[in-house]
Each structure stands twice: as C-alpha cells, then as structure tokens.
Amino acid sequence: MTSAAPHQSILDKPFVLDLFAGPGGLDVAGHALDVPSLGIEWDRSACLTRYAAGLDTLHADVSAVRREAFESLPPEINILAGGPPCQTYSVAGKGAGRKALEEVKGYIERLMAGAPDDEIDADLEQLTDPRTALVLEPLRYAIQATRSANRDRRPYDVIVLEQVPAVVAVWNHYAKVLRETGLPDGTKYEVVVDVLATETYGVPQTRSRAVLIARRVGLGRPSLPPPTHRAYEAKVWNREAAEAANAVLQPTLDDQDMEPLDSDPADSGASGLAPWRSMGETLAYPVGGHPGRRTPFLVRSNYGSSGLPGRRGVRTDRQPAATVTGRISRFVVFEHLDEHVVREGARFSMNEAGMLQSFPPDYPWSGTAQAQQVGNAVPPLFGAHLLSAALGLPVPDPDVLRRPWVPATKEEQAKLRSHGCGLADSCTARCPDPADQAPARSSAGARAESEAD
Structure with missing residues (x-):
C-alpha cells in the first residue's frame, strides 16, 4: 500500500x-x-x-x-x-x-x-x-x-x-x-x-x-x-417498510429478523467519513475469478439473532455482512429479482466469503x-x-x-x-x-x- x-x-x-x-x-x-x-x-x-x-x-x-x-x-x-x-x-x-x-x-x-x-x-x-x-x-x-x-x-x-x-x-x-x-x-x-x-x-x-x-x-x-x-448503526425500522418487505419475503423468511436499513449509505454525513462498505458494493463487479453478483440479494445468517438461537438475522446487499464466522458457507442467499419475486440463490463461495473479510x-x-x-x-x-x-x-x-x-x-x-x-x-x-x-x-x-x- x-x-x-x-x-x-x-x-x-x-x-x-x-x-x-x-x-x-x-x-x-x-x-x-x-x-x-x-x-x-x-x-x-x-x-x-x-x-x-x-x-x-x-x-x-x-x-x-x-x-x-x-x-x-x-x-x-x-x-x-x-x-x-x-x-x-x-x-x-x-x-x-x-x-x-x-x-x-x-x-x-x-x-x-x-x-x-x-x-x-x-x-x-x-x-x-x-x-x-x-x-x-x-x-x-x-x-x-x-x-x-x-x-x-x-x-x-x-x-x-x-x-x-x-x-x-x-x-x-x-x-x-x-x-x-x-x-x-x-x-x-x-x-x-x-x-x-x-x-x-x-x-x-x-x-x-x-x-x-x-x-x-x-x-x-x-x-x-x-x-x-x-459505523454501522441499525436504526428504527419503519414499520410500513418492514411489513412490505415481509409481504415479499414470506413464507421464505418466516420468523426471521429483518434488520433495519441504515440511512442512505451514499450520504457520508457531517463526519466526513466514507459510508460503511456494503456486501453489494464489495461483490457486485467481476474481478479475477469472481463473476460478480449484480442481482440484489438478502442473506440469512446461520446463527441466532436477538438472543434467540432459533431466529436468523437477515441483511440486504445494501448492508455490511454480519460477522463472518466459520458458518459463512451456511448463510442462505436470496436473490431479490423484483418487487414480488425472491428466490434462493447460490451461497457465498469461499472467494466471496474471503472478500467479505x-x-x-x-x-x-x-x-x-x-x-x-x-x-x-x-x-x-x-x-x-x-x-x-x-x-x-x-x-x-x-x-x-x-x-x-x-x-x-x-x-x-x-x-x-x-x-x-x-x-x-x-x-x-x-x-x-x-x-x-x-x-x-x-x-x-x-x-x-x-x-x-
């Protein structure tokens, strides 16, 4: 460097x-x-x-x-x-x-x-x-x-x-x-x-x-x-937005925690700091052997959320990844094709998991x-x-x-x-x-x- x-x-x-x-x-x-x-x-x-x-x-x-x-x-x-x-x-x-x-x-x-x-x-x-x-x-x-x-x-x-x-x-x-x-x-x-x-x-x-x-x-x-x-700070989720997201994602993501989106990540605010780097920004474009992930996606983690082992936190590609652990290969990735269509996509490759690290x-x-x-x-x-x-x-x-x-x-x-x-x-x-x-x-x-x- x-x-x-x-x-x-x-x-x-x-x-x-x-x-x-x-x-x-x-x-x-x-x-x-x-x-x-x-x-x-x-x-x-x-x-x-x-x-x-x-x-x-x-x-x-x-x-x-x-x-x-x-x-x-x-x-x-x-x-x-x-x-x-x-x-x-x-x-x-x-x-x-x-x-x-x-x-x-x-x-x-x-x-x-x-x-x-x-x-x-x-x-x-x-x-x-x-x-x-x-x-x-x-x-x-x-x-x-x-x-x-x-x-x-x-x-x-x-x-x-x-x-x-x-x-x-x-x-x-x-x-x-x-x-x-x-x-x-x-x-x-x-x-x-x-x-x-x-x-x-x-x-x-x-x-x-x-x-x-x-x-x-x-x-x-x-x-x-x-x-x-x-810093990434989960803000209060707009109830209407949450209900709309749940309507799209059900029943695929029943009983999951849809994490609140931060404010517009393109806005660096008064701090002068760059916005936190998202999964989508990191993985979107082809580089080396990585083909790129241009389709918007959501990720369901493999460990508990909100203190409940049975619940799985969900983040979108506009957010940073949850902590990358040895369970990263078990994270489920859903491709958000349009407003009403969500399908399970390819899970993170080791190359992608490494890039998130x-x-x-x-x-x-x-x-x-x-x-x-x-x-x-x-x-x-x-x-x-x-x-x-x-x-x-x-x-x-x-x-x-x-x-x-x-x-x-x-x-x-x-x-x-x-x-x-x-x-x-x-x-x-x-x-x-x-x-x-x-x-x-x-x-x-x-x-x-x-x-x-």
Missing part, C-alpha cells in the same frame, strides 16, 4: 512475527504494506493456504516454538503480533476464559515478576480449558526475547494484538504491566487498548475486536488507527474446513490499519487489497513447505498432531464468534 506523501516507519526494517497466524490475515496486511512477516500456525489446512499464498510459515505449535525453538527464529524480528484463539473467550463458546479472567491476570503478574516457565506451565494445567492460557503466549514471547542468548536479538519494538471484545480486560492488564512494571529486564512500553469496529475501517462486515498496540519506550506513544468509514479476490483457500479458516482470520484491511498505526505509516489504501491475489508457484510452495514442515510435499514428525490439541478444535463453531462479538 502506498501513499502520495513520503513516510518513514518508526522502525528502519520492520519484520513481523505473527503468532496463531491462521490463513494469513495479518501477513496479507503486512504484504500490502511491504512489511515482511513469519507466521506460526498449527493447523495443517491453514498452513496449506499460507503456502499457496506464498507466505513464510512455520507449521508448529506456538507454545512449543517458544519452549523448544525460540532461538531459531530470525533475530531481526522486531514486531510481535497475533490473535490468540478465541474459543474460550468468545460469547459463542462456553466462556471458560471469561470466567478465568482474574486467574489470567494473576498469571500475567507472575510472568512479569520472572516466575519460572515450568512453574507457570504446571499451574496452567489446572485451568478448566487449557486453551485459555494461549492468550498469555504473546507476553511469554515478549519475555523470552529478553532472555535470548543471541546478542543480536533485542526486546520487540512493537506489539500488536487483537481478540474478541471479552479479552479487552486481559489487554488492559497487559497494558498496565507493560507500562508500569515492565518486562523482567526492565523494558517498558507505551500502550493503547480499545475495542474497534471493523466496518469503520472499510471492511464490509460488522465485527468488533479488542486491540492492543504497544511501542517500546523511546519510540513514541502509539495511537489507535483513525476510522475511515462510518477483505481478503483479495482469488486468495488461494486450500485444505479442509475452508469456511472455518475464513471465519478465524484477521480481516487483512483491518490488520493493515493496525500495523500502519503501530508503525506510524499513512492510512492504507484499500484498493490494493481489492486486486486479485497472485498465488505462489509450485516451486515456491515447495520451498515454503520445506521450511515450514520439513519436506517439500508433506508434513513431518516435527509438525503438530491435531489430536494433541485438547479439546479438539474440529467442532462446528469452535473458534467462531457470534454476531454480538
């Missing part, structure tokens, strides 16, 4: 280590900003997507790399980023992480005080759900960097983290100790934390994320990325559970705004992410997989076994977020 104005990052050579990297949301953001990255991801299919996309990857468990292979990471890495798995914190899950927030804060204090890793690991095994501890990994990496035997390695200059809104309490505690206590070697950071709405950064979906941006003291105080688009068209989704990969990912445009703010770069140009993605060649994929897995065409014994992850992540919605997130 480029800007007409000259700019200089706060770092001479930024290089991102992306923990829990998924299929590449933050890495695609870095690619668009000309910032190199290395991602660590344990899921085999997500790694296949990353290799196909040409992203440098380690097929490994984040915790295992920290314990056993940290010194093998490039010492020039100076940005720590990531979005730890959200299963136990998301409102779509059972809430073990939310219930353990005070315990997690206690572990943060102990880590900053220099408690031995083996002691911490033994106590973390007592958590109801071991995945809750993954939210501590970014801090443990930051601490590990201060203990490195490599004299070329130094504490991370910048830290960028994102998670579901329920984790904002954890990020606030991160911020407190990073500012006041500092890492065990005394390194301190300036930190900002908040919950941001992705549609206010041009992502064509409503999705809220708790974010943390930290800069090592001496690099200037960080700031949150300024919004570029208006702000991935470039033709991103090479690979392996299995592709919808889950899409739903788990950081929206690249949102990630680009976070990285730009963290590094002091200009507001990113969204058009760069709307161009078709050029996948890696077979030779490039083989080279990446040799580095990430150990062999050019398969996994090896050093790759993580999904069966070792407890509980297993294969259940539907294991990492999915509800629309309320």
